[in-house]
Amino acid sequence: MVSLGGIARKLFGSANDRRVRGYQPTVDAINAIEEKTKALSDEQLAAQTVEFRKLLSEGKTLDDLMIPAFAVVREASRRVLGMRPFDVQLTGGMILHDGAIAEMKTGEGKTLVATLAVYLNALAGKGVHVVTVNDYLAQRDAHTMGKLYGFLGLTTGVIVHGLSDEERHANYACDITYATNNELGFDYLRDNMKYERSQMVQRGHNYAIVDEVDSILVDEARTPLIISGPLDDRSELYNTIDAFIPALVPEDYEIDEKQRSANFSEVGTEKLENLLRQAGLLKGESLYDVENVAIVHHINNALKAHKLFTRDKDYIVRNDEIVIIDEFTGRMMPGRRYSEGQHQALEAKEKVQIQPENQTLSSITFQNYFRMYGKLAGMTGTAQTEAEEFGNIYKLEVVEVPTNLPIQRIDEDDEVYRTFDEKFKAIIEEIKQAHERGQPVLVGTTSIEKSELLATMLRQSGFNNFQVLNARYHEQEAYIVSQAGVPGAVTIATNMAGRGTDIQLGGNIDMRLERELEGMEPGPERDALEAASREEVRQLKEKALAAGGLYVIATERHESRRIDNQLRGRSGRQGDPGRSKFYLSLQDDLMRIFGSDRMDSMLQKLGLKEGEAIVHPWINKALERAQKKVEARNFDIRKNLLKYDDVTNDQRKVIFEQRIEMMDSEDVSETVEDMRNEVIEVLVAKHIPERAYAEQWNAAGLREDVGRMLNLDLPIEDWVKEDGIGETDIRERITEAADKAAAERKERFGADIMTYVERSVLLQTLDHLWREHIVNLDHLRSVIGFRGYAQRDPLQEYKAEAFELFQALLANLREAVTSQLMRVELVQNPEPPQPPAIYDEQHVDPTTGLNQVTGFDSENFIAAPADRRPEDPSTWGKIGRNEACPCGSGKKYKHCHGAFEQA
Template identity: 85%
Template sequence: MVSFGGLARKFFGSANERRVRSYKSRVDAVNALEEKTKALSDAELAAKTAEFREQLAAGKSLDDLLTPAFAVVREASRRVLGMRPFDVQLTGAMILHDGAIAEMKTGEGKTLVATLAVYLNALAGKGVHVVTVNDYLARRDAATMGRLYGFLGLTTGVIVHGLSDEERRAAYACDITYATNNELGFDYLRDNMKYDRGQMVQRGHNYAIVDEVDSILVDEARTPLIISGPLDDRSELYNTIDAFIPMLDESDYEIDEKQRSANFSEAGTEKLENLLREAGLLKGESLYDVENVAIVHHINNALKAHKLFTRDKDYIVRNGEIVIIDEFTGRMMPGRRYSEGQHQALEAKEKVQIQPENQTLSSITFQNYFRMYEKLAGMTGTAATEAEEFSNIYRLEVVEVPTNLPIQRIDEDDEVYRTFEEKFKAIIAEIKAAHERGQPVLVGTTSIEKSELLATMLSQSGFKDFKVLNARYHEQEAYIVSQAGVPGAVTIATNMAGRGTDIQLGGNLDMRLEHELAEMEQGPERDAKADAIKAEIAALKQKALDAGGLYVIATERHESRRIDNQLRGRSGRQGDPGRSKFYLSLQDDLMRIFGSDRMDGMLQKLGLKEGEAIVHPWINKALERAQRKVEARNFDIRKNLLKYDDVTNDQRKVIFEQRIELMDANADDLKEIVADMRNEVIEVMVAKHIPERAYAEQWDVAGLNNDVQRLLNLDLPIADWAAEEGIGEDDIRERITEAADKAVADRTERFGADIMTYVERSIVLQTLDNLWREHIVNLDHLRSVVGFRGYAQRDPLQEYKSEAFELFQALLANLREAVTAQMMRVELVREAQPSPEPPPVMEPHHIDASTGDDDFAGGNDSGLQVPPDDRDPADPETWGKVGRNEACPCGSGKKYKHCHGAFEQA
C-alpha cells in the first residue's frame, strides 16, 4: 500500500526535486544569453562589471542582475580557464547565491560553481569570503580563479598563515578573499584586541561561501578558536605527576571510550595520595580537599594523556613538538593546542619540551563566528546527513544538486569479519587482485597508525607498489592524490586526506604539467612534452575505465555516515564507472564500543569459520542505525555546548561593540563616556554609605570618606559636610561630583586635551580587556561546575545564564570603578628623549688642576644625590637633590613635586 506522501512524491517529486526545478527557468534564461555574450570582445566582456555596478547604484538588486552576470562569468570562464559551467553548476551557484548549501558530488566542479555566486555578490563592493579547509587550497583556488576575476576587473586576495597585518588588511580590502576558517576566526579575535581602529584588518562580514562546509561547520566546530597568553612555567610539576601514571594498575582507574573519559577508582585515589604525599605535593589529608583542586586537575590530565590519547592517531611527535591530528581529515593541525593543561600532559608523556600553560585571552566558536555573516552559503559532496544541524544552528537549507551525468559507481555490501587480522588479510588479497587487473585502488583508513600497519602488512606480503598518504606526508598530499587514478595505482589515505584535489582516471593533467614542466622554458620542446603527457593520460584513462574505474576500499566504518560517504564519493566522478566496499571486523572501534559482544557470540554459534565474512544488506542497515544514533548523540552534545556558548557570545558582542565605539569615539564623546562612568561610581558610592531616608547619624561617613579617597583620590571634608544643618544625600553627591569634575578639569589643563583623550582611550580599553579576560576564566569555571545543579532539580543552563548575567553586571561595575580610580590618579611622566630636560642652572665651580676634584662653591650640596637614610625630614638642607616623582623626604606621603617641590617651582 502506497502512503499519501509517497503518492505525492511520485507525482510532484520530493521537496528537494521541486526546489531544484524552481531554478530551471533562470538557468534557461542564462542559456538564452549565451550566443549574445559570446559575440562580445574581451574588453566588452570585462566592461560588464562596471555596467553591473552602475545598475546596482541606480537601485537594482543582485537578484535582478543574476541572469546577465552568470552569462558573463560563464563566457569569461570558457575564455580564461577553458571550462564552461554546466547547467547543474549554474543551479548550484544559484543555491549558493540564495544562502543555502549546495550538495554536489565529488568531481562536479564545486570550485568553479562558487565563481558565479562569488562574482555576483562581489559586485556590491562589500567583500566576499571564500572559506577553504587548508592553506594549500586557499592559495590554489585564489591563484586559479583569481585569473577569472582579474579578467572581469575584480581583485582577489588570499589569507594564509604567516602574513603581516598590512598584507592581511590588503587581502581583506579586495573584492574577493580566499582564506581558511582558522585564519578568519583568529583575525576577528585579534582585531578585537587592537587599540586603534586603523590597525584592524577585517572590514565586516558580508557574504561567505564555505567549501567543504560539513568539515568546517560541523567537524571542526566542536572546538572553539582560542587566543591565549602563557602563564607561569610548571613543567617540573607535569613531569613529576606524569611519572606516577605508569605505577598504576588497571584496577586503579576506569576508562569510558564512548564518553572519552577517565576516572580513578578508590584504590587508585589512595595509591595516588601516598605518591603525592611522598613527593610533598599533597596538602591536607585527602586528594579531594579544596587546596588540592589544581593537583586533581593535573593528575586527571595525565591519566587521559596515557589512556585516552594515542600517538599517531590523536597526535604525532614532530620536531620535538606534539602536533594534533584532526580525527576527521587525518591532517596535522600545527599551532593548535589542547587547552587546560592537556597539551602539557601529552608533552610530559612523550618526554618533549613542555611549553608554558596558557591563559585564554579571547575565544569564539566557529558556529558563532560564521553566524555573524549577513549571508552564508556552503558546498560539499556530503551534507544531507547533517541537514538538521545546518538548519537548527546556521539556518542553512541543504539542497542536493543532481549530477551532470548519471552515477555508475557500484556500492557493494559490507564484509564483516570476526577479527582485525582476518579483515586485513582479505583487504590485502583484494588490493592485489585489483592491482593485477590494472584497476586503481584508494584505501581509506581511520588513523595514521592503521594506515602504517596496513602498509607494513602489504610490504610483508611482498607487495611494494603503493603510496601512503597521511599527516606525516602532508606536503605531498595534493600530488599523491592527483595521481591515485592511474591504472594499477594503490594509494592508502587516512580519513579523506586530500579533499579538494580531484582524483581523475589516468591521472590529473594539470598536476602533471605543473610537476614535470616546472623547470622547462617556453618553446617547441615544452609544447611537445606537454602533448606527450596529454596523450599518455588519455591512454591511461581508457585503461583505467576498462578495468572498472577507481576502486575505493574502506578498512573501517566511521562514527559518521558522512565521512563514509565522502570516501565513497571519490569514485565514480562525472559518470565514470567505479566501485566501493567496506571491510569491517568486530574489533573495529565502532563495533567494539557499540556492543559487538553479542554479535561475536552469535557468529560463532552460526559456525563462522576463520577467514570467512558475513555479507548481508541487513548488516549495512544495522550499522547505519548505529551511526545515526552516534550522530544524534554528537549533535546533542554540540547543541548543548552551543547553548552555553551563546550566553558568552551575547556578552562578547556587547564587549567587542563597546571596544569599537571607544576606538571610533571623538574627544568629546570619550570625555562624556568617562564622565558617565565617574558619575555612576559616585552615585553608587553615596547610595551605599547614605541609605535612602536614613537619619544623618546613621550615615557611614568614614566609609564614604575612605571610598572617595580610594576611588577618586580626593581628600574632602565629608565629616564637616555631614555635620551641616539640613544637608541631604543629593547635596553631598553634588559636592563630590563637583570636586571630581574640578580635579579632572585641572588635570586636563595641566596635560593638554589631546594627551588626556589618548590617556582616557588607552585606560578604558586596557581595563576593559583585562576584566574581560578574567570574566572568560570565571565563566569557564562556572561552566565546569554548574552541571551539579541538576542534582538539586535545577536547570543547569538557566542557572548558568542567571549567574553569567550577574558576573557580567559585576564586570561593568568593576570597569567603572577601575577606570575612574586610574583616571583620578594618572600622572604624566615625560620621557627625557622626546622632551629634553632644561639646561642645568650654572653654579660657580672650581676644578683643582692637579686632582681634577670639583670643589662646589655654591651654598649646600643640593645638586647631589643623598641616601634617604641620611636625610633629616625636618631639615631640607640635608636632602640634596630629590627626584620630582620621589616621595617627599618630609614624610607627607606625597610625591616631591606635589609637596616641597611645588614650593620650589612657585
C-alpha cells in the same frame, strides 16, 4: 505497502526536486543570452563589471543582475580557464547565492560553481570570503580563480598562516578573499585585541561561501579557537591559599579517590570563610557567592593537591620543578602540565617556583563566528545526513544538485569478518587482484595508525607498489591524489587526505603538466612534451575505464555516514564507472556498539570458518542505524555546548562592540564622566542609605572611599554636620570636586593628550577585566553541572550567574577606570599601548587531538624524520625505542634521550 508520502514523491517529486526545478527557468534565461554574451570582445566582457556596479548604485538588486552576471562569468570562464560551467553548475551557483548549501558529488566542479555566486556578490563591494580547509587549497583556488576574477576587473586576496598585519589588511580589502576557517577566526579575535581601529585587518562579515562545509561547520566546530597567554603572576595567591589546607582536619572535607574528587564539608566551608576573610580574599558574605567563583576554584585545586595527589606516585619534584608521572606507563612526562591551575597548586604545595598559568585571552566557536555573516552559503559532496544540524544552528538549507551525468558506480554490500586479521588479509588480497587487472585502488582508513598498519602488512606480504597519505603535507599529497586514477595505482589515505583534489582516471593532466613543464621555456620541445603527456594520459584513462574505473576499498565504517559517503564519492566522477566496498570486522569500534560479542558467538555456532565473511543488505541497514544513533548523540553534545557558548557570545559581542565604539570615538570624555558619576552615585548610596537618619550615615567611610576611588580629600564629616544638608547635596559637592579635578588635569596635560590617555586606560582596563571574566566563566562552567543534583537546570543557573558576573565586570570597569584617571600623571615619551604578546593560538582537530595551528602534538604525533630538528625536541614527536635518537648522537633513542625520560 507504499506510503502516501511515497506516492506523492513519485507523482510530484521530493521537496528537493521541486526546488531544483524552480531554478530551471533562470538557467534557460542564462542559456538564451549565451550567444549574445559570446559575441562580446574581451574588453566589452570585462566592462560588464563596471556596468553592473553602476546599475547597483542606481537601485538594482543582486537578484536583478543574476542572469546577465552568470552569463558573463560562464563566458569569461570559457575564455580564461577553458571550462564552461554546465547547467547543473549554474543551479549550484544560484543555491549559493540564495544562502544555502549546494550538495554536489565529487568531480562536479564545486570550485568553479563558487565563482558564479562569488562574482555576483562581490559586485556590491563589501567583500566576499571563500573559506577552505587548508592553506594549500586557499592558495591554489585564489591563484586559479583569481585569473577569472582579474579578467573581469575584480581583485583577489588570500589569507594564509604567517602573513603580516599589513599583508592581511591588503588581502581583506580585495573584492574576493580566499582564507582558511582558522585564519578567519583568529583574525577576528586578534582584531578585537587591537588598540587602534587602523590596526584591525578585517572589514566586516558580508558574505561567505564555505567549501567542504560539513568538515568546517560540523566536524571542526566541535572545538573552539583559542588565543592564550601567560596569566599575571599569582604565586602569592597560590601560596596564601595553600597555607590554609594543613589547618584542616578530616571532618572538613570529603574525598572520593575513585572519582578523583575532593569537596569541602559545611564545617570546612565555614572554617575556610573565616580564613579567607582574615586574609582579605573573601568578597561578600559566603564563599559560594558568584564573585568568589575563582577563589572556590583555587581552593578546590589546593585541596586536591594535598589530598589526592601523592608525591613520587603522581608526580616527582626534580630540579625545582613538578614533573608528572604517567599513571599507565610509570614514565615521567617532562613538559606536560596539569591545566586549570592544578599544576600551580602542586607547585605551591611542594614550595617550588610557581610557573605562570596560561590564560585564555580570547576564544570563539566556529558556530558563533560564521553566524556573524550577513549571508552564509556552503558546498560539499555530503551534507544531507547533517541537514538537521545545518538548519538548527546555521539556518542553512541543504539542496542536492543533480549530477551532470548519471552515476555508474557500483556500491557493494559490506563484507563482515570475525577479526581484524581476517579482514586485513581479505583487503590485501583484494588490493593485489585489482592491481593485477590494472584497476586504480583508493584504500580509506579512519586514522594515521591504521594507514601505517595496513602499509606494514602490505610490505610483509611482498607488495610495495603503493602510496600512503595522512593529510599532513597538503600540497604534495594533493598531487599524489590527483594521480591516484592511473591504472594499477594503489593509494592508502586517511579520511581527510587530499580533499579538494579530483581523482581523474588516467591521472590529472593539468597537475601533471604543471610539474613536468616547470621551468621550461615555451618552444617546440615544451609543446612536444605536453602533447606526449596528454596522449599518455588519454591512453591510461582508456585502460583504467576498461579495468572498471576507480575501486574504493574502505577498511571500516566511520561513526558518521557522511565520512563514508565522502570516501565512496571519490569513485564514479562525471559518469565514469567505479566500485566501492567496505570491509568490516566484529572488532571494529562501530561494530561493538551493537553487541558484536553476541554476534561472534552466534557466527561460530553457525559454523563461520576463519577467513569467511558474511555479506547481507540487512547488515548495511543495521550499521546505518547504529551510525544514525552516534550522529544524533554527537549533534546533541554540540548543541548543548553551543547553548553555553551562546551566553559567552552575547557578552563577547557587547564587549567587542564597546571596544570598536571607543576606538572610533574622537572624544571619550563623556563616557569617562558618566562612569565617574555612576561611581559617585554608588559610593553615596552605600554610605548614606535611602531614608536613613543623618546619625546613621557613615561619613568617615564615605570620605575614605572618595579618597581611594577619586583621589580627593574632602571634609565630608564637616558637611554632614551642616543643618538641612541632604544626600543629594553631598553627591553634588563630590561630583563638583571630581569634575573640577578632572578639568584641571585636562588643562595641565592638554585636551589631545588627555583624550589619548582616557581611551588607552578604557581599552586596557576593559581587556584586563574581560580576560578575568572569561576565566571566571570557565571556572563557573566546570562546576555548574552539580546544580542538576538539586533539581535545578544547570543552563539556567549558568545564565543567571554569568549575568551577575557580567554586571560585576561593568561595575569594576567603572571603578577601575575612574580610579586610574583621577590619579594619572604624565611621564616623558609614554609608550603607546600594545596588545598582549600572543603566546599560543590553538584549534584542536577533534579527530586526532592535534593542534591544527602548530600542526602536531609533540607527545603523540609521529613526525617525519626530515621534519625533526636535532636542537628542538618539541619537533621530534613520538619516537620508537629502537630508532636512532633525533639529537644526532648516533645512539638508539632508548640509550640516549629515551634513557633520560626513564631515569
